[in-house]
Amino acid sequence: MKYIIKKIIGLIITLLIVSILAFFAFEVIPGDPARTILGTEATESKVQALREEMGLNRPLTERYVQWGKDFLTGDMGISYFYQIPVREMIGDKLPITVAMTVLAFCFTLLLSVPVSILSVRYENHFFDRMFLILNQVTMSIPPFFIGIIFTVIFGLVFRWFTPGGYVSYTESMSGFLSYLILPSLAIALPRAAMTTKMLRNSLIAEMHQDYVRTAYSRGNSPWRVLLCHAFRNGIVPVVTFLGMAVADMIANSIVVEHVFGIPGIGRTLIGSISKRDYPVVEAIIVLIAVVTLVMNTLVDLLYHRLDKRIEV
Protein backbone atom coordinates (compact mmCIF):
# COMPACT_ATOMS: atom_id res chain seq x y z
CA MET A 1 0.00 0.00 0.00
CA LYS A 2 2.86 2.35 0.93
CA TYR A 3 4.47 1.45 -2.38
CA ILE A 4 1.32 2.32 -4.32
CA ILE A 5 1.00 5.71 -2.63
CA LYS A 6 4.67 6.46 -3.27
CA LYS A 7 4.25 5.58 -6.96
CA ILE A 8 1.14 7.72 -7.34
CA ILE A 9 2.81 10.72 -5.69
CA GLY A 10 5.77 10.22 -8.04
CA LEU A 11 3.36 10.12 -10.99
CA ILE A 12 1.72 13.39 -9.93
CA ILE A 13 5.09 15.14 -9.56
CA THR A 14 6.23 13.92 -12.97
CA LEU A 15 2.94 14.97 -14.55
CA LEU A 16 3.41 18.45 -13.06
CA ILE A 17 6.91 18.68 -14.53
CA VAL A 18 5.63 17.49 -17.92
CA SER A 19 2.87 20.07 -17.93
CA ILE A 20 5.26 22.86 -16.91
CA LEU A 21 7.74 21.85 -19.62
CA ALA A 22 5.01 21.63 -22.26
CA PHE A 23 3.44 24.93 -21.25
CA PHE A 24 6.67 26.91 -21.21
CA ALA A 25 8.03 25.26 -24.35
CA PHE A 26 5.10 26.73 -26.25
CA GLU A 27 5.46 30.06 -24.42
CA VAL A 28 8.99 30.76 -25.64
CA ILE A 29 7.95 30.53 -29.29
CA PRO A 30 8.58 33.84 -30.99
CA GLY A 31 5.41 35.46 -32.27
CA ASP A 32 2.20 36.64 -30.71
CA PRO A 33 -0.69 34.10 -30.72
CA ALA A 34 -3.23 36.92 -30.99
CA ARG A 35 -1.51 38.27 -34.10
CA THR A 36 -1.22 34.75 -35.54
CA ILE A 37 -4.98 34.31 -35.26
CA LEU A 38 -5.90 37.73 -36.64
CA GLY A 39 -3.29 37.77 -39.39
CA THR A 40 -0.81 40.50 -40.30
CA GLU A 41 -3.53 42.85 -41.56
CA ALA A 42 -5.13 43.39 -38.13
CA THR A 43 -4.85 46.73 -36.38
CA GLU A 44 -2.87 47.05 -33.16
CA SER A 45 -6.00 47.82 -31.11
CA LYS A 46 -7.75 44.67 -32.33
CA VAL A 47 -4.71 42.57 -31.43
CA GLN A 48 -4.60 44.17 -27.99
CA ALA A 49 -8.30 43.45 -27.48
CA LEU A 50 -7.85 39.80 -28.40
CA ARG A 51 -4.78 39.54 -26.17
CA GLU A 52 -6.89 40.81 -23.31
CA GLU A 53 -9.68 38.38 -24.15
CA MET A 54 -7.30 35.40 -24.37
CA GLY A 55 -5.71 36.42 -21.09
CA LEU A 56 -2.28 36.86 -22.65
CA ASN A 57 -1.63 40.02 -20.63
CA ARG A 58 -1.85 38.22 -17.31
CA PRO A 59 1.25 36.92 -15.50
CA LEU A 60 2.79 33.67 -16.75
CA THR A 61 2.20 31.61 -13.59
CA GLU A 62 -1.45 32.65 -13.46
CA ARG A 63 -1.87 31.59 -17.08
CA TYR A 64 -0.19 28.25 -16.39
CA VAL A 65 -2.63 27.51 -13.58
CA GLN A 66 -5.56 28.52 -15.81
CA TRP A 67 -4.25 26.36 -18.67
CA GLY A 68 -3.81 23.38 -16.35
CA LYS A 69 -7.34 23.77 -14.95
CA ASP A 70 -8.82 24.06 -18.44
CA PHE A 71 -6.91 21.04 -19.61
CA LEU A 72 -8.16 18.92 -16.73
CA THR A 73 -11.76 19.85 -17.52
CA GLY A 74 -11.24 18.95 -21.18
CA ASP A 75 -10.86 22.47 -22.55
CA MET A 76 -7.67 22.31 -24.59
CA GLY A 77 -7.82 25.70 -26.25
CA ILE A 78 -8.80 26.74 -29.75
CA SER A 79 -7.02 25.81 -32.94
CA TYR A 80 -5.30 28.82 -34.54
CA PHE A 81 -5.89 27.47 -38.00
CA TYR A 82 -9.43 26.09 -37.92
CA GLN A 83 -10.80 28.34 -35.15
CA ILE A 84 -12.60 25.41 -33.51
CA PRO A 85 -11.95 23.91 -30.07
CA VAL A 86 -9.04 21.46 -30.06
CA ARG A 87 -11.22 18.95 -28.27
CA GLU A 88 -13.56 18.75 -31.26
CA MET A 89 -10.60 18.33 -33.59
CA ILE A 90 -9.06 15.38 -31.80
CA GLY A 91 -12.10 13.90 -30.03
CA ASP A 92 -13.23 11.65 -32.87
CA LYS A 93 -9.66 10.78 -33.91
CA LEU A 94 -8.48 9.62 -30.52
CA PRO A 95 -10.45 6.31 -30.62
CA ILE A 96 -8.77 5.40 -33.93
CA THR A 97 -5.26 5.78 -32.56
CA VAL A 98 -6.20 4.10 -29.29
CA ALA A 99 -7.75 1.14 -31.17
CA MET A 100 -4.61 0.81 -33.29
CA THR A 101 -2.27 0.92 -30.31
CA VAL A 102 -4.34 -1.59 -28.35
CA LEU A 103 -4.44 -3.94 -31.34
CA ALA A 104 -0.69 -3.56 -31.81
CA PHE A 105 -0.13 -4.35 -28.13
CA CYS A 106 -2.29 -7.48 -28.38
CA PHE A 107 -0.41 -8.62 -31.48
CA THR A 108 2.89 -8.08 -29.69
CA LEU A 109 1.79 -10.36 -26.85
CA LEU A 110 0.12 -12.94 -29.12
CA LEU A 111 3.26 -13.22 -31.24
CA SER A 112 6.03 -12.98 -28.69
CA VAL A 113 4.75 -15.22 -25.87
CA PRO A 114 4.11 -18.43 -27.85
CA VAL A 115 7.14 -17.94 -30.07
CA SER A 116 9.56 -17.42 -27.20
CA ILE A 117 8.14 -20.40 -25.29
CA LEU A 118 8.56 -22.61 -28.35
CA SER A 119 12.07 -21.32 -28.94
CA VAL A 120 13.09 -22.04 -25.34
CA ARG A 121 11.50 -25.49 -25.44
CA TYR A 122 13.47 -26.35 -28.58
CA GLU A 123 16.57 -24.35 -27.64
CA ASN A 124 19.49 -24.74 -30.06
CA HIS A 125 17.36 -26.79 -32.43
CA PHE A 126 17.84 -25.90 -36.11
CA PHE A 127 14.54 -23.96 -36.18
CA ASP A 128 15.48 -22.04 -33.07
CA ARG A 129 18.71 -20.89 -34.71
CA MET A 130 16.97 -19.92 -37.96
CA PHE A 131 14.38 -18.13 -35.98
CA LEU A 132 16.96 -16.13 -34.01
CA ILE A 133 18.36 -14.71 -37.23
CA LEU A 134 14.88 -13.88 -38.52
CA ASN A 135 14.10 -12.26 -35.18
CA GLN A 136 17.18 -10.05 -35.30
CA VAL A 137 16.28 -8.88 -38.82
CA THR A 138 12.65 -8.19 -37.89
CA MET A 139 13.83 -6.03 -35.01
CA SER A 140 15.72 -3.81 -37.45
CA ILE A 141 12.85 -3.00 -39.82
CA PRO A 142 11.23 0.41 -39.29
CA PRO A 143 7.46 -0.06 -38.76
CA PHE A 144 6.56 2.29 -41.60
CA PHE A 145 8.70 0.24 -43.99
CA ILE A 146 6.86 -2.91 -42.87
CA GLY A 147 3.69 -0.97 -43.67
CA ILE A 148 4.95 -0.26 -47.18
CA ILE A 149 5.95 -3.90 -47.69
CA PHE A 150 2.47 -4.98 -46.49
CA THR A 151 0.90 -2.55 -48.95
CA VAL A 152 2.90 -4.07 -51.81
CA ILE A 153 2.30 -7.69 -50.81
CA PHE A 154 -1.27 -7.69 -49.47
CA GLY A 155 -2.62 -4.64 -51.26
CA LEU A 156 -1.08 -4.87 -54.72
CA VAL A 157 -0.08 -8.52 -55.24
CA PHE A 158 -2.77 -10.42 -53.33
CA ARG A 159 -5.34 -7.58 -53.36
CA TRP A 160 -6.65 -8.48 -49.90
CA PHE A 161 -7.28 -4.84 -49.08
CA THR A 162 -7.44 -1.50 -50.88
CA PRO A 163 -4.50 0.71 -49.88
CA GLY A 164 -5.94 3.95 -48.55
CA GLY A 165 -9.47 2.48 -48.42
CA TYR A 166 -9.96 3.33 -44.76
CA VAL A 167 -13.39 2.50 -43.31
CA SER A 168 -14.67 4.74 -40.52
CA TYR A 169 -15.84 3.06 -37.32
CA THR A 170 -19.12 4.94 -37.58
CA GLU A 171 -19.81 3.19 -40.90
CA SER A 172 -18.80 -0.36 -40.11
CA MET A 173 -17.06 -1.56 -36.98
CA SER A 174 -15.86 -4.81 -38.54
CA GLY A 175 -14.57 -3.01 -41.65
CA PHE A 176 -12.77 -0.53 -39.41
CA LEU A 177 -11.10 -3.23 -37.32
CA SER A 178 -10.11 -5.35 -40.27
CA TYR A 179 -8.52 -2.34 -41.98
CA LEU A 180 -6.51 -1.75 -38.79
CA ILE A 181 -5.08 -5.30 -38.69
CA LEU A 182 -2.19 -4.70 -41.08
CA PRO A 183 -1.16 -1.30 -39.66
CA SER A 184 -1.21 -2.69 -36.11
CA LEU A 185 0.78 -5.70 -37.23
CA ALA A 186 3.33 -3.36 -38.83
CA ILE A 187 3.70 -1.53 -35.51
CA ALA A 188 3.76 -4.77 -33.52
CA LEU A 189 6.28 -6.84 -35.49
CA PRO A 190 9.56 -5.12 -34.50
CA ARG A 191 8.34 -4.76 -30.91
CA ALA A 192 7.28 -8.41 -30.83
CA ALA A 193 10.73 -9.40 -32.04
CA MET A 194 12.38 -7.40 -29.25
CA THR A 195 9.97 -8.80 -26.67
CA THR A 196 10.63 -12.34 -27.89
CA LYS A 197 14.36 -11.82 -27.53
CA MET A 198 14.03 -10.52 -23.97
CA LEU A 199 11.51 -13.14 -22.92
CA ARG A 200 13.62 -15.91 -24.46
CA ASN A 201 16.77 -14.76 -22.62
CA SER A 202 14.86 -14.37 -19.38
CA LEU A 203 13.23 -17.82 -19.71
CA ILE A 204 16.56 -19.47 -20.50
CA ALA A 205 18.08 -17.88 -17.39
CA GLU A 206 15.16 -19.23 -15.34
CA MET A 207 15.56 -22.72 -16.78
CA HIS A 208 19.02 -22.92 -15.19
CA GLN A 209 17.72 -22.09 -11.71
CA ASP A 210 17.69 -24.62 -8.88
CA TYR A 211 13.92 -24.62 -8.52
CA VAL A 212 13.59 -25.79 -12.13
CA ARG A 213 15.86 -28.77 -11.37
CA THR A 214 13.73 -29.51 -8.32
CA ALA A 215 10.59 -29.35 -10.44
CA TYR A 216 12.09 -31.80 -12.92
CA SER A 217 13.21 -34.17 -10.16
CA ARG A 218 9.65 -34.33 -8.87
CA GLY A 219 8.64 -35.80 -12.20
CA ASN A 220 7.13 -32.81 -13.97
CA SER A 221 7.18 -32.89 -17.76
CA PRO A 222 9.42 -30.37 -19.58
CA TRP A 223 6.33 -28.50 -20.85
CA ARG A 224 4.87 -28.28 -17.37
CA VAL A 225 8.12 -27.00 -15.88
CA LEU A 226 8.44 -24.38 -18.59
CA LEU A 227 4.84 -23.16 -18.53
CA CYS A 228 3.92 -23.51 -14.87
CA HIS A 229 7.25 -22.82 -13.17
CA ALA A 230 9.75 -20.92 -15.30
CA PHE A 231 7.30 -18.76 -17.26
CA ARG A 232 5.79 -17.16 -14.17
CA ASN A 233 9.19 -15.87 -13.10
CA GLY A 234 10.57 -15.27 -16.57
CA ILE A 235 7.81 -12.88 -17.60
CA VAL A 236 8.51 -10.45 -14.71
CA PRO A 237 11.43 -8.47 -16.21
CA VAL A 238 9.65 -8.32 -19.57
CA VAL A 239 6.66 -6.47 -18.07
CA THR A 240 8.64 -3.22 -17.66
CA PHE A 241 9.76 -3.43 -21.24
CA LEU A 242 6.18 -3.87 -22.42
CA GLY A 243 5.18 -0.80 -20.42
CA MET A 244 7.76 1.30 -22.21
CA ALA A 245 6.76 -0.26 -25.52
CA VAL A 246 3.36 1.43 -25.29
CA ALA A 247 4.89 4.88 -25.65
CA ASP A 248 6.86 3.68 -28.61
CA MET A 249 3.79 2.14 -30.23
CA ILE A 250 1.89 5.43 -29.96
CA ALA A 251 4.80 7.23 -31.61
CA ASN A 252 5.00 4.62 -34.35
CA SER A 253 1.26 4.66 -34.93
CA ILE A 254 1.64 8.33 -35.90
CA VAL A 255 3.96 7.33 -38.74
CA VAL A 256 2.11 4.17 -39.74
CA GLU A 257 -1.22 6.05 -39.94
CA HIS A 258 0.43 8.03 -42.70
CA VAL A 259 1.38 4.86 -44.63
CA PHE A 260 -2.14 3.47 -44.62
CA GLY A 261 -3.99 6.77 -44.89
CA ILE A 262 -5.74 6.44 -41.53
CA PRO A 263 -7.15 9.73 -40.23
CA GLY A 264 -5.98 9.26 -36.64
CA ILE A 265 -4.40 11.61 -34.17
CA GLY A 266 -1.02 11.33 -35.89
CA ARG A 267 -2.31 12.94 -39.07
CA THR A 268 -3.72 15.82 -37.07
CA LEU A 269 -0.42 16.19 -35.21
CA ILE A 270 1.72 16.27 -38.35
CA GLY A 271 -0.70 18.61 -40.12
CA SER A 272 -0.70 20.95 -37.13
CA ILE A 273 3.08 20.93 -36.94
CA SER A 274 3.33 21.99 -40.59
CA LYS A 275 0.71 24.72 -40.03
CA ARG A 276 2.33 25.78 -36.73
CA ASP A 277 -1.02 25.30 -35.04
CA TYR A 278 0.48 25.29 -31.54
CA PRO A 279 -2.57 24.65 -29.32
CA VAL A 280 -3.34 21.43 -31.20
CA VAL A 281 0.29 20.22 -31.06
CA GLU A 282 0.49 21.09 -27.37
CA ALA A 283 -2.74 19.24 -26.53
CA ILE A 284 -1.78 16.07 -28.42
CA ILE A 285 1.74 15.99 -26.97
CA VAL A 286 0.50 16.44 -23.40
CA LEU A 287 -2.18 13.77 -23.93
CA ILE A 288 0.39 11.27 -25.18
CA ALA A 289 2.75 12.05 -22.31
CA VAL A 290 -0.06 11.57 -19.78
CA VAL A 291 -1.05 8.22 -21.31
CA THR A 292 2.59 7.11 -21.31
CA LEU A 293 3.22 8.12 -17.72
CA VAL A 294 0.01 6.52 -16.45
CA MET A 295 0.83 3.32 -18.36
CA ASN A 296 4.34 3.24 -16.90
CA THR A 297 2.99 3.67 -13.38
CA LEU A 298 0.41 0.91 -13.93
CA VAL A 299 3.19 -1.36 -15.18
CA ASP A 300 5.33 -0.58 -12.11
CA LEU A 301 2.38 -1.48 -9.89
CA LEU A 302 1.77 -4.70 -11.82
CA TYR A 303 5.48 -5.48 -11.58
CA HIS A 304 5.28 -5.00 -7.85
CA ARG A 305 2.33 -7.39 -7.65
CA LEU A 306 4.20 -10.01 -9.61
CA ASP A 307 7.36 -9.69 -7.57
CA LYS A 308 6.91 -8.24 -4.09
CA ARG A 309 10.65 -7.92 -3.53
CA ILE A 310 10.86 -4.86 -5.79
CA GLU A 311 10.90 -1.68 -3.74
CA VAL A 312 12.44 0.98 -5.96
Next chain:
Amino acid sequence: MKRKITSCNFILGAVITVFMLALILLGFVWTPYDPEAMQGSLKLQPPSLLHIFGTDQFGRDILSRVLSGAGSTLLIALGTILMGGIAGILVGAFTGYFGGWLDEGLMRVNDAVAAFPSVLLALVIITLLGPGTYKVMLALGIAFIPSFARIVRGEFLRLREADYVTSTRLIGVSTPRILFVHMLPNILPALLSALAIGFNNAVLAEASMSYLGIGVQPPDASLGRMLSESQTYLAGGPWCAIFPGAFLVLLILGVGLLGEGILDQFGGGR
Protein backbone atom coordinates in the same frame (compact mmCIF):
# COMPACT_ATOMS: atom_id res chain seq x y z
CA MET B 1 45.16 -7.55 -22.02
CA LYS B 2 44.07 -8.85 -25.37
CA ARG B 3 41.03 -11.01 -25.56
CA LYS B 4 40.08 -13.28 -28.37
CA ILE B 5 37.09 -12.03 -30.32
CA THR B 6 34.48 -14.73 -29.83
CA SER B 7 31.14 -13.00 -30.09
CA CYS B 8 29.27 -13.81 -33.32
CA ASN B 9 27.19 -10.67 -32.86
CA PHE B 10 30.33 -8.57 -32.68
CA ILE B 11 31.93 -10.04 -35.81
CA LEU B 12 28.78 -10.04 -37.92
CA GLY B 13 27.77 -6.58 -36.68
CA ALA B 14 31.22 -5.14 -37.35
CA VAL B 15 31.29 -6.61 -40.88
CA ILE B 16 27.86 -5.24 -41.83
CA THR B 17 28.49 -1.87 -40.18
CA VAL B 18 31.88 -1.38 -41.84
CA PHE B 19 30.43 -2.40 -45.20
CA MET B 20 27.49 0.02 -44.89
CA LEU B 21 29.68 2.85 -43.62
CA ALA B 22 32.12 2.30 -46.48
CA LEU B 23 29.23 2.52 -48.96
CA ILE B 24 27.91 5.70 -47.38
CA LEU B 25 31.35 7.31 -47.21
CA LEU B 26 31.85 6.39 -50.87
CA GLY B 27 28.56 8.14 -51.55
CA PHE B 28 30.04 11.41 -50.26
CA VAL B 29 32.73 11.46 -52.95
CA TRP B 30 31.31 9.36 -55.76
CA THR B 31 27.90 8.15 -56.90
CA PRO B 32 27.27 6.26 -60.17
CA TYR B 33 25.04 9.09 -61.43
CA ASP B 34 24.12 12.56 -60.28
CA PRO B 35 21.44 11.90 -57.61
CA GLU B 36 19.39 14.83 -58.92
CA ALA B 37 19.80 14.24 -62.67
CA MET B 38 16.43 13.44 -64.26
CA GLN B 39 16.13 11.40 -67.42
CA GLY B 40 12.67 11.60 -68.91
CA SER B 41 13.18 8.54 -71.10
CA LEU B 42 14.15 6.29 -68.18
CA LYS B 43 11.20 6.67 -65.82
CA LEU B 44 10.54 3.82 -63.36
CA GLN B 45 13.03 1.42 -64.94
CA PRO B 46 13.35 -1.88 -63.08
CA PRO B 47 16.81 -2.79 -61.71
CA SER B 48 19.31 -3.50 -64.50
CA LEU B 49 23.06 -3.53 -64.99
CA LEU B 50 23.09 0.19 -65.80
CA HIS B 51 20.90 1.13 -62.85
CA ILE B 52 21.43 -1.55 -60.23
CA PHE B 53 18.57 -0.35 -58.01
CA GLY B 54 16.43 0.89 -60.95
CA THR B 55 15.20 4.44 -61.51
CA ASP B 56 12.41 6.49 -59.92
CA GLN B 57 9.43 8.41 -61.29
CA PHE B 58 11.71 11.16 -62.70
CA GLY B 59 14.27 8.72 -64.11
CA ARG B 60 16.77 9.42 -61.33
CA ASP B 61 19.18 6.62 -60.41
CA ILE B 62 17.98 5.08 -57.13
CA LEU B 63 21.40 3.76 -56.05
CA SER B 64 22.88 7.27 -56.28
CA ARG B 65 19.94 8.70 -54.40
CA VAL B 66 20.13 6.00 -51.70
CA LEU B 67 23.83 6.72 -51.19
CA SER B 68 23.40 10.47 -50.92
CA GLY B 69 20.29 10.09 -48.75
CA ALA B 70 22.11 7.70 -46.43
CA GLY B 71 24.85 10.34 -46.21
CA SER B 72 22.53 12.86 -44.58
CA THR B 73 21.04 10.12 -42.41
CA LEU B 74 24.54 9.23 -41.20
CA LEU B 75 25.43 12.88 -40.51
CA ILE B 76 22.25 13.40 -38.52
CA ALA B 77 22.65 10.17 -36.56
CA LEU B 78 26.29 10.89 -35.72
CA GLY B 79 25.51 14.50 -34.78
CA THR B 80 22.67 13.28 -32.61
CA ILE B 81 24.67 10.76 -30.62
CA LEU B 82 27.57 13.19 -30.32
CA MET B 83 25.32 15.86 -28.87
CA GLY B 84 23.13 13.55 -26.79
CA GLY B 85 26.18 11.53 -25.73
CA ILE B 86 28.30 14.44 -24.49
CA ALA B 87 25.43 16.11 -22.64
CA GLY B 88 24.25 12.73 -21.34
CA ILE B 89 27.71 11.83 -20.05
CA LEU B 90 28.08 15.17 -18.27
CA VAL B 91 24.67 15.01 -16.63
CA GLY B 92 24.90 11.28 -15.87
CA ALA B 93 28.45 11.45 -14.46
CA PHE B 94 27.75 14.30 -12.04
CA THR B 95 24.36 13.07 -10.86
CA GLY B 96 25.55 9.47 -10.51
CA TYR B 97 28.76 10.38 -8.69
CA PHE B 98 27.43 13.01 -6.32
CA GLY B 99 23.84 11.86 -5.81
CA GLY B 100 21.81 13.98 -3.40
CA TRP B 101 19.06 16.45 -4.16
CA LEU B 102 20.57 17.54 -7.49
CA ASP B 103 20.43 13.93 -8.64
CA GLU B 104 16.88 13.53 -7.35
CA GLY B 105 15.71 16.71 -9.08
CA LEU B 106 17.46 16.17 -12.37
CA MET B 107 16.28 12.57 -12.58
CA ARG B 108 12.67 13.69 -12.04
CA VAL B 109 13.02 16.11 -14.97
CA ASN B 110 14.74 13.30 -16.86
CA ASP B 111 11.79 10.98 -16.21
CA ALA B 112 9.39 13.65 -17.36
CA VAL B 113 11.30 14.23 -20.59
CA ALA B 114 11.73 10.50 -21.13
CA ALA B 115 7.96 10.12 -20.90
CA PHE B 116 7.74 11.53 -24.41
CA PRO B 117 8.74 9.03 -27.06
CA SER B 118 11.93 10.56 -28.50
CA VAL B 119 10.41 11.01 -31.97
CA LEU B 120 7.60 13.03 -30.42
CA LEU B 121 9.97 15.17 -28.41
CA ALA B 122 11.95 15.81 -31.57
CA LEU B 123 8.68 16.72 -33.30
CA VAL B 124 7.93 19.32 -30.64
CA ILE B 125 11.37 20.82 -31.03
CA ILE B 126 10.93 20.83 -34.82
CA THR B 127 7.61 22.65 -34.33
CA LEU B 128 9.49 25.33 -32.43
CA LEU B 129 12.55 25.50 -34.70
CA GLY B 130 11.18 24.61 -38.12
CA PRO B 131 12.43 21.73 -40.32
CA GLY B 132 15.89 21.26 -41.85
CA THR B 133 18.89 18.95 -41.56
CA TYR B 134 20.70 20.74 -38.72
CA LYS B 135 17.50 21.41 -36.83
CA VAL B 136 16.61 17.72 -36.97
CA MET B 137 20.08 16.96 -35.58
CA LEU B 138 19.60 19.45 -32.75
CA ALA B 139 16.08 18.22 -32.01
CA LEU B 140 17.10 14.56 -31.88
CA GLY B 141 20.25 15.40 -29.92
CA ILE B 142 18.20 17.09 -27.20
CA ALA B 143 15.58 14.34 -27.29
CA PHE B 144 18.23 11.67 -26.71
CA ILE B 145 19.97 13.27 -23.71
CA PRO B 146 17.71 11.66 -21.06
CA SER B 147 18.27 8.09 -22.20
CA PHE B 148 22.07 8.49 -22.27
CA ALA B 149 22.08 10.35 -18.96
CA ARG B 150 20.10 7.54 -17.33
CA ILE B 151 22.50 4.82 -18.47
CA VAL B 152 25.65 6.80 -17.61
CA ARG B 153 24.23 7.72 -14.21
CA GLY B 154 23.53 4.07 -13.41
CA GLU B 155 27.09 3.09 -14.30
CA PHE B 156 28.68 5.89 -12.26
CA LEU B 157 26.42 5.05 -9.34
CA ARG B 158 27.60 1.44 -9.53
CA LEU B 159 31.30 2.40 -9.64
CA ARG B 160 31.14 5.25 -7.12
CA GLU B 161 32.15 3.08 -4.18
CA ALA B 162 34.69 0.97 -6.10
CA ASP B 163 38.09 0.63 -4.40
CA TYR B 164 40.07 2.30 -7.16
CA VAL B 165 37.77 5.33 -7.03
CA THR B 166 38.17 5.64 -3.27
CA SER B 167 41.96 5.33 -3.58
CA THR B 168 42.25 8.00 -6.27
CA ARG B 169 40.04 10.25 -4.15
CA LEU B 170 42.27 9.65 -1.11
CA ILE B 171 45.48 10.56 -2.91
CA GLY B 172 43.87 13.85 -3.87
CA VAL B 173 43.02 13.46 -7.55
CA SER B 174 40.63 16.19 -8.70
CA THR B 175 36.99 15.25 -9.17
CA PRO B 176 36.78 15.87 -12.95
CA ARG B 177 39.89 13.72 -13.37
CA ILE B 178 38.38 10.89 -11.32
CA LEU B 179 35.16 11.12 -13.32
CA PHE B 180 36.52 11.31 -16.82
CA VAL B 181 40.00 9.78 -16.69
CA HIS B 182 39.51 7.00 -14.17
CA MET B 183 35.84 6.09 -14.25
CA LEU B 184 34.74 6.85 -17.81
CA PRO B 185 36.98 4.20 -19.47
CA ASN B 186 35.44 1.60 -17.18
CA ILE B 187 31.94 2.27 -18.38
CA LEU B 188 32.91 2.26 -22.08
CA PRO B 189 31.26 -1.07 -22.99
CA ALA B 190 27.91 0.04 -21.57
CA LEU B 191 28.33 3.50 -23.06
CA LEU B 192 29.27 2.25 -26.52
CA SER B 193 26.38 -0.17 -26.66
CA ALA B 194 24.05 2.62 -25.54
CA LEU B 195 25.50 4.82 -28.28
CA ALA B 196 24.86 2.05 -30.83
CA ILE B 197 21.23 1.82 -29.72
CA GLY B 198 21.03 5.62 -29.81
CA PHE B 199 22.48 5.67 -33.31
CA ASN B 200 19.81 3.25 -34.49
CA ASN B 201 17.04 5.20 -32.81
CA ALA B 202 18.36 8.36 -34.44
CA VAL B 203 18.42 6.71 -37.88
CA LEU B 204 14.89 5.47 -37.30
CA ALA B 205 13.66 8.81 -35.98
CA GLU B 206 15.24 10.76 -38.85
CA ALA B 207 13.76 8.38 -41.41
CA SER B 208 10.31 8.62 -39.77
CA MET B 209 10.44 12.41 -39.62
CA SER B 210 11.61 12.78 -43.20
CA TYR B 211 8.96 10.26 -44.23
CA LEU B 212 6.35 12.52 -42.62
CA GLY B 213 7.80 15.52 -44.44
CA ILE B 214 9.02 17.38 -41.37
CA GLY B 215 12.63 16.24 -41.33
CA VAL B 216 15.26 16.76 -43.99
CA GLN B 217 13.91 19.18 -46.61
CA PRO B 218 14.51 19.15 -50.36
CA PRO B 219 16.95 19.51 -52.09
CA ASP B 220 18.84 17.43 -49.47
CA ALA B 221 18.26 13.74 -50.24
CA SER B 222 16.82 11.50 -47.54
CA LEU B 223 15.88 7.85 -47.30
CA GLY B 224 12.69 8.66 -45.42
CA ARG B 225 11.48 11.04 -48.10
CA MET B 226 12.38 8.60 -50.87
CA LEU B 227 10.14 6.06 -49.14
CA SER B 228 7.30 8.53 -48.84
CA GLU B 229 7.60 9.58 -52.51
CA SER B 230 7.80 5.97 -53.65
CA GLN B 231 4.38 5.19 -52.17
CA THR B 232 2.55 6.80 -55.06
CA TYR B 233 4.37 4.51 -57.51
CA LEU B 234 4.29 1.27 -55.54
CA ALA B 235 2.31 -0.54 -58.27
CA GLY B 236 4.59 0.60 -61.11
CA GLY B 237 7.93 0.55 -59.32
CA PRO B 238 8.13 -1.28 -56.00
CA TRP B 239 11.95 -1.09 -56.22
CA CYS B 240 11.70 2.65 -55.43
CA ALA B 241 10.62 1.62 -51.93
CA ILE B 242 12.39 -1.71 -51.45
CA PHE B 243 15.98 -0.52 -51.92
CA PRO B 244 15.99 2.57 -49.69
CA GLY B 245 14.12 0.55 -47.06
CA ALA B 246 16.46 -2.42 -47.29
CA PHE B 247 19.43 -0.08 -46.98
CA LEU B 248 17.95 1.32 -43.77
CA VAL B 249 17.30 -2.19 -42.42
CA LEU B 250 20.87 -3.34 -43.10
CA LEU B 251 22.37 -0.25 -41.46
CA ILE B 252 20.19 -0.67 -38.37
CA LEU B 253 20.82 -4.43 -38.26
CA GLY B 254 24.60 -3.99 -38.46
CA VAL B 255 24.87 -1.32 -35.79
CA GLY B 256 22.39 -3.18 -33.56
CA LEU B 257 24.42 -6.39 -33.72
CA LEU B 258 27.61 -4.42 -33.13
CA GLY B 259 26.14 -2.81 -30.02
CA GLU B 260 25.14 -6.19 -28.60
CA GLY B 261 28.49 -7.65 -29.62
CA ILE B 262 30.36 -4.95 -27.70
CA LEU B 263 28.47 -5.93 -24.54
CA ASP B 264 29.04 -9.68 -25.14
CA GLN B 265 32.69 -9.14 -25.89
CA PHE B 266 33.83 -6.46 -23.47
CA GLY B 267 30.99 -6.25 -20.96
CA GLY B 268 32.94 -8.24 -18.39
CA GLY B 269 30.30 -10.90 -17.86
CA ARG B 270 27.54 -8.57 -16.79
